[in-house]
Amino acid sequence: MALVAPPDLDRSASVPPLSVLDTLQQLTRALNSQRGISSDDKLSGGYVWLIDDQAERRWCLQWLGRTVEWATKKWIECESDEWEQVAETASKLTAELCGKSASGAVQRRVALWKHSGDLLLLGGIAVHEPSFVHADVGCRTWGAAILLARRIARQSIDISMHRRCIELGSGTGLLGLAVGCVLQGLVGASVTMTDYLPVLIQAARDGARSNGLLDNGTAVPMRLDWFELARQITEQGCTGDEQSAIALPAASYMDTVDRDATAAGTEWEGRVEPTLSAEESKGAFDLVIAADVLYEIEHCRVISLLANHLLADAKPGTRSAVSTPPRFILTTPLRSTHLREVAAFEAEMAALPAMRLVSRDDSTRADDLDAWISSMRNEYSAAMLASDQSLAKAIDEDAGDLLVYRTFIYERLLAEATPF
Ligand SMILES: C[S@@+](CC[C@H](N)C(=O)[O-])C[C@H]1O[C@@H](n2cnc3c(N)ncnc32)[C@H](O)[C@@H]1O
Structure with missing residues (x-):
């Protein structure tokens, strides 16, 4: 079932990595479709970011930044592959969402x-x-x-x-x-x-x-x-x-x-x-x-x-x-x-x-x-x-x-x- 808001990372203890991954998948799909790639698979979970909207895009970037930080911490604590996947996916999406402005020299x-x-x-x-x-x-x-x-x-x-x-x-x-x-x-x-x-x-x-x-x-x-x-x-x-x-x-x-x-x-x-x-x-x-x-x-x-x-x-x-x-x-x-x-x-x-x-x-x-x-x-x-x-x-x-x-x-x- 779709969430009404992105997973709240501040109360992270109770957030299972899967619900975050669902949101990341929704975002991947939105970015793919911006590049002309559409997919047939139906996603039921996760928050659907409206990335064409400037304000929502900025909010999404903030959320992604916190996700990387939070998942990296979890990953170090429990060495779970799921957290590693969350951190990596969120980093990639941040870079794509920002384009060149996100990358360094x-x-x-x-x-x-x-x-x-x-x-x-x-x-x-x-x-x-x-x-x-x-x-x-x-x-x-x-x-x-x-x-x-x-x-x-x-x-x-x-x-x-x-x-x-x-x-x-x-x-x-x-x-x-x-x-x-x-x-x-x-x-x-x-x-x-x-x-x-x-x-x-x-x-x-x-x-x-x-x-x-x-x-x-x-x-x-x-x-x-x-x-x-x-x-x-x-x-x-x-x-x-x-x-x-x-x-x-x-x-x-x-x-x-x-x-x-x-x-x-x-x-x-x-x-x-x-x-x-x-x-x-x-x-x-x-x-x-x-x-x-x-x-x-x-x-x-x-x-x-x-x-x-x-x-x-x-x-x-x-x-x-x-x-x-x-x-x-x-x-x-x-x-x-x-x-x-x-x-x-x-x-x-x-x-x-x-x-x-x-x-x-x-x-x-x-x-x-x-x-x-x-x-x-x-x-x-x-x-x-x-x-x-x-x-x-x-x-x-x-x-x-x-x-x-x-x-x-x-x-x-x-x-x-x-x-x-
Ligand atoms: C769109 S970029 C093109 C850069 C490069 N020629 C290229 O095609 O990859 C415009 C360039 O003009 C430079 N530029 C803008 N205003 C300038 C100015 N007043 N004096 C000198 N260079 C300027 C910018 O710093 C930038 O490097």
């Missing part, structure tokens, strides 16, 4: 492939993902970074002619690290990986070290706050075009990120990160890359302004001569909740006379990988492709990401070509 490998020789795999790029508490939205590697990193690694987007690259909002750093792997060994080539949260600069540094890109200077983690730099650019009139007259809107990220807290301070574990000034960064790069950085309306203006500035005509000695125009490559998810931001970004970019859109395409991760695999079929047998375990894992993971991603490539016209 983790390291993971993301597989990327290149198209050369008979070896498909570029290798697993090691990324360090900090906890949500410390890194906010930067705590995980987002789908846009995965899609663009794949394209760059396999050279569907060829960046090998660039030498001075900068990534904006690098987060855990997958994209910058992929660029670093492609540029590694090319004389004078480097990628500056930037974010504003010191914990994420540390994540980029850890990633650069793990992938052999730090000590040889291929990847250079650095602090760069878009709004700080944009303020300097506009105050000092560094842009040289109409953008300098536009006052920046108040950024809503200021409301959500407590800049005095450890997560957002300028220091992490006693280290103060260097940053780039408007003057030294002007025209210092020939490639700007970014993934999933358009999630506030203010980002659209600031990101376009920065790209224009970072790729501006180089001061002598700041950028190695490249025969190819400087480029800005950005991938953004088309979340139904953020289409306004994407449209605003496109409008901002279109208003920049020196920036020319050279390509814009939409794709899911799954379609992108599928198209690439199909193009490989002439050279690699189906059996060989199928035997690539990391490819199979990626196909599996992609199936869970239904978002369409838009990738833009802009070229920065140099002074003589700019129609001012």
Whole structure:
């Protein structure tokens, strides 16, 4: 018979583990159904949490936390398998219910492939993902970074002619690290990986070290706050075009990120990160890359302004001569909740006379990988492709990401070509 409330753990002495397990089973079923998995078996016991309701979800998390504590204590006291099962199940459900916010910092490998020789795999790029508490939205590697990193690694987007690259909002750093792997060994080539949260600069540094890109200077983690730099650019009139007259809107990220807290301070574990000034960064790069950085309306203006500035005509000695125009490559998810931001970004970019859109395409991760695999079929047998375990894992993971991603490539016209 269904209970009218979750088992009361405070009067735990009388609570049999089975009634708690029944409630945990109900919760498992609710989470399964959220992921599209339904089950036929009828459950009669246990409390049915309404996990779509925010308040009930929070209450459920509290109950689970107490369950883990309480069952672990019981398990130590009487070494019963039932209590062990209760503690384990409650821990797993807590993690699933909270998603990434429940887990601490983790390291993971993301597989990327290149198209050369008979070896498909570029290798697993090691990324360090900090906890949500410390890194906010930067705590995980987002789908846009995965899609663009794949394209760059396999050279569907060829960046090998660039030498001075900068990534904006690098987060855990997958994209910058992929660029670093492609540029590694090319004389004078480097990628500056930037974010504003010191914990994420540390994540980029850890990633650069793990992938052999730090000590040889291929990847250079650095602090760069878009709004700080944009303020300097506009105050000092560094842009040289109409953008300098536009006052920046108040950024809503200021409301959500407590800049005095450890997560957002300028220091992490006693280290103060260097940053780039408007003057030294002007025209210092020939490639700007970014993934999933358009999630506030203010980002659209600031990101376009920065790209224009970072790729501006180089001061002598700041950028190695490249025969190819400087480029800005950005991938953004088309979340139904953020289409306004994407449209605003496109409008901002279109208003920049020196920036020319050279390509814009939409794709899911799954379609992108599928198209690439199909193009490989002439050279690699189906059996060989199928035997690539990391490819199979990626196909599996992609199936869970239904978002369409838009990738833009802009070229920065140099002074003589700019129609001012
Ligand atoms: C959605 S995450 C994307 C991270 C990474 N590019 C990826 O796709 O996995 C957005 C990133 O932008 C960074 N960010 C947000 N506001 C910023 C600002 N004002 N200056 C610099 N970075 C910022 C966040 O810290 C976060 O790492």
